[in-house]
Amino acid sequence: DTAVSQTPKYLVTQMGNDKSIKCEQNLGHDTMYWYKQDSKKFLKIMFSYNNKELIINETVPNRFSPKSPDKAHLNLHINSLELGDSAVYFCASSRRLYSSYEQYFGPGTRLTVT
């Protein structure tokens, strides 16, 4: 049974469209994260939520909006997609907020904007 799942795994769309990526964790964790891995392979934090409360909001364009309906789900909605949004997006979760708690990652969603 998958611990952290993301849908879809692949997403190809055109510039200007709006798309969502869904993430669910069945580990009972309190904290969830979104990371972006760009073409240079750097993994960068975008957002984190703790018990549905936004904790980290890095300098991400406001076209990106996370939504946490409950602590098991953290979805990422992207408006007006741009070519530069093409990347692999990873969702992760951890038992508690602090960095000493191991983060469990989903398999990633490869977004391609054409």
Place this chain on the structure above:
Amino acid sequence: DQQVKQNSPSLSVQEGRISILNCDYTNSMFDYFLWYKKYPAEGPTFLISISSIKDKNEDGRFTVFLNKSAKHLSLHIVPSQPGDSAVYFCAASAGSSNTGKLIFGQGTTLQVKP
């Protein structure tokens, strides 16, 4: 400004020999360090971590060494196995911020040859 750097993009070793992966950081506020392993088309998985109050942490074949004065850490894998072939990411956090935010390096691709 990349605060965590893995200067070797790739490393190739023979099965049974030692693999040494290196990581440098610039932020002296970092006090917790982690290594993650990533296979293609999967999310990163936690491997081993070390707190800044220690200089060594061992888990089976994996040992992480921390040299705070040099702002350098390394991951040793002994003996290396073909199944260890993956991308290894170093990550760091400033635990006092208590946000769970991890700063990742760009990864080193390890190939273990049979």
